[in-house]
Amino acid sequence: MIDIEDFDKANEVNASWYGKWSGNLYVWASVRENGKRRSFSLHRYLFDFPNGMVIDHINGNPLDNRRNNLRVVSHQENIQNRWGANADNESTGILGVYFRKDTGKYRAIIGFNNKIIHLGTYETIEEAIAARRQAEKLLFKCSPLNSEKERCS
Known part of the structure; x- marks a missing residue:
């Protein structure tokens, strides 16, 4: 799930989107660049954030990638949002x-x-x-x- 204003950005990349299990189900993309395959998560692709920081899904649902459900936090803060x-x-x-x-x-x-x-x-x-x-x-x-x-x- 993404906001409508992020649809074009998600759609502009020529990628195969798929679900990947990493403790929870996340949306990932696989692209081929210069003959090499590269993978990345949807929430990381949609948002720019500083090195050393991560994207936290506020409601705990990694399939909900709407902007009002995502925030940039430290790794320590991200683990605090588990329960x-x-x-x-x-x-x-x-x-x-x-x-x-x-x-x-x-x-x-x-x-x-x-x-x-x-x-x-x-x-x-x-x-x-x-x-x-x-x-x-x-x-x-x-x-x-x-x-x-x-x-x-």
Whole structure:
């Protein structure tokens, strides 16, 4: 999905557009230039942004490439806009919440400024999730838990 004003730009490139799975489904293009094949994502093609920055899909839907859903952020800010289940966490499926078999309790953690912060050990998964969500709200300005006014823009 793109804005109508971006249609001509997306259409001007002689490319094969396709879906590519990278944790989520993204729209990619493949072009042949000087005998070599080059690939790029739709959201990167549509927008110019400084080196070291990335495009964040505000609503979390990488197929929604409308301008009001995209913003230029740092990589750190982009990861702050994740939430929900985490495929890497087999114990609970919740990002930053782990079940400890040795104690039978739930541990909540969060990464911030290249450090892991232990948020506590809890009797229930709900308590651990609440602790994690509260920490996200306080530490991550781009967290989807913050109101639109509080979030990064």
